[in-house]
Amino acid sequence: MKTEEFQGQNIQVCRIKAGRNPRQHFDEKSMTELEDSIRAMGGLLTPILVRRDADDFQLIAGERRLRAWRKVYGDEAFIPAMIKDMEDELADAAALTENIAREPMTPLEEAEAAAKILGDCKGDRAEAATRMGWSVTTLDKRLALMYAIEPVRLALHQKKILLGHAELLAVCRKETQVSALAMLLSSQKQMTVEAFKDVINSAALVLDSAIFNKDQCAGCVHNSGNQSALFAQVINGGRCTNKQCYDEKTEAELAGRANALREEFQNVRVVRPGENFTVIPLVAEGAKGVGIEQAQACRACQNFGAVVAAAPDKLGKVFKNLCMDVPCNTTMVAKRVSDEVAAAKAAEAAKLTQQAANQVTTPASPGPRESGAAAGKGATPPGNDSGKEKDKKVVYPEPSNRVKEYREELWRSVFKRVVSNASLVNNRAVLLAICLTHPGHLDAQGLGTDLKAILGGESSHSFGKVLATVLDLREQDLGQAISAIAGNVRSGPMGMGIEDVVSALKALEVKLADHWKVDKGFFEKLTKNEIDVVAGELGIAAAMDKEYAKARALGKEDFIKAILEVKGFEYRGRIPKLVSW
CATH class of the missing domain: 3.90.1530.30 (Conserved hypothetical protein from pyrococcus furiosus pfu- 392566-001, ParB domain)
Incomplete structure (x- = not known):
């Protein structure tokens, strides 16, 4: 052939x-x-x-x-x-x-692939389903299989049970999976998925293991326990026969526990089976550490947070100090490893350089060369930091939307104030740049509001009337009015982008410290973890010493009050990186 x-x-x-x-x-x-x-x-x-x-x-x-x-x-x-x-x-x-x-992937293989893709999508199930070409319902079913114990997976792989059986088993606690699977496999005739569903629901809705408040369950007609017994006995021996009510109460409790964490963390989620690749503990040191400085910076990230587990065996448990962006965390760990390798190589090179310098033969008679050699022995060789910690480059992640909205409003207000009161040359330079690039960014309505006092308090859309009013202005008032033009720019999709605002502030060499300092309004926009990061960064925590830990343990309002009333601490001039441009 x-x-x-x-x-x-x-x-x-x-x-x-x-x-x-x-x-x-x-x-x-x-x-x-x-x-x-x-x-x-x-x-x-x-x-x-x-x-x-x-x-x-x-x-x-x-x-x-x-x-x-x-x-x-x-x-x-x-x-x-x-x-x-x-x-x-x-x-x-x-x-x-x-x-x-080309036999199709098994459901378990699909589940594992889906879990990894969900991690890449930061827990966004709709995006993960789109990437896989699935419906969200199909994705949810596959992800649920990730909680199936190994014997269940093996039974499905060997086709001893149906996919529907495995999906039902996967929502149960692990000990329940063991007993339910044994019953299913020991049956002379395989139980239908629908019949098995009734068995699972009965086993799953045990009131004693429910995480919600069960006060109303004692007298409920759906409680299978002995209604005449004491409350504790009813709960211990009872099962709920109303799955919808049981599930609603469970979901409400999970949501309540999540809401209780939102004052402390930027990102709070309820994590369900199959989402194990969407979160990872944020650690500073060890094999999976991002580095001490980087870990501190990451705690102010929009993806730093806590989760409430919805997996059967961990139902309602809270896990804190997690990174919700696993790909980014992996990158930071790799960067830390790379930095450590580079530092080790630099240290070895410095050591070899020093050894070479020590082997240089010095002339017998003193002179300039001898002095130079002697000085060379005591000098710091290239790459040696004389015991000082190396200045490591830290990546500052994206802050929460609350912080981004606050700082954009702050930057725009500083821009308006600075540009409107800038020197004639700087003011006209900004105005000319706007007119040459995006004249539509100028805010005529805002300008009219600012100039009401100068223009006599009357607004008009008639060019002739406005011109007549302007012609009657004194030269000083006219100059003030023109200076206000460049500072009045629109925000939003049709206005000046925040990157242009920042570029103008940098070009004019504006220092935020001359216009703003941390205050109650700023801290109220932050979670307690973000406040903690800022307090450490600005030196407030160090200034408070032992009192800081006590303040940190207080509620958010009292915590803010304590860190803003440190005696002798100079707040002005200290700008946190969260709002720096």
Whole structure:
């Protein structure tokens, strides 16, 4: 048989003829999912396989991909393909092998892949579902499988239980999974998924393990316990037969525990089975540490927070000091490792340099050269920091939206104040730059409000009337009015972007410390963790010494009051990085 090497290229769909595919049935739902996957990925992970047929091509393997591609992009589109010339026997064998080898991923494999993609999407289930070409419902079902214990996974893999059985088992506590699986496997006739669902619901809704307040459950008609018994006995022996009520109370309790954490942390979530790749503990040292300075900076990030677990065995438990951006955390750990390796190499190079300097032979008679050599022995060699800690570059993450909104408002107010009162040259320079780039950013309405006193308190949309009023102004008032123009710029989508505001402030060499200092209003915008970071950064914590820990343990309002009343502490001139431009 004559064959040629594979060649890869893009081929127009209309040039590909039907092949000798042994697969006759194409599941409609499966095809829809494949089409969604192609849209989400923007292409194919694996090209189709074709052979030449006169001036066109014949399909050997990949008919599902070809059909889905045609449905998404049409006959005129080009599809990635591998070309291999082969005779009929080899083509038939390749087609058969392709269909056997392309057995779909198992649900458990899909669950693990989905969990990793969800981590990349920072817990955004809608985005993860889009990337995988799934519905959110399908994603939720697959992610739930991540909590299935190993015997359940093995039973599903060996097809001893159905996928529906595994999905029901995965929502149970681990000890319940063990007993329920044993019952399911020991049944002479396999229980239907619907019948098994009733068994699981009965086992799962145990009142004794409920995390919500059970005061109302004692006299409830849906409590299977002995209604005449004491409350504790009713709860200990009872099960809830109203799943909807039980679930609603559980969700309300989870939400309540999450809300209680929002004063302390920037990012608070309820984490469910399958979301184990969406969070990671933020640690400074060790194999997974980001570094001491970086960890401190990360605590002010919008993705620093806490979670309330919704997994059956950890239901309601709180986990704090977590990073909600796992890819970023991985990057920071890699950066720390890279910095440590670079520092070690620099230290070794410095050591070798010092050793080389110590081996230099000094002339017998004193002179300038000897003095230089002697000085060389005591001098600090390149790369040596004389015992001082190396100035490490710390990446300051994005702050919370609350902080970003506050600082943008602050920066814009400083811009308006500075530009309106700037020297004639600087004021006109800013005005000219605005007129040459984005004249539409000027805020006529805001300017009119600011100039009411100068213009006589009357506003008008008549050019003639406004001009007459302006012509009557004194030269000093006219100059003041013109100076106010550049400071009045609009914000929002149609206004001057905050990056342009900052560039102007930097160009004018404006120092925020001359216009602002930390105050109650600023700290009220922060979580207690953000306040803690700022207090450490500005030296407030050090100034308070032992009293700081006591203040940190107080409620947010009292904490703020304590750190703003430190005797002898100079607050002016200390600008936190959260609001620095």
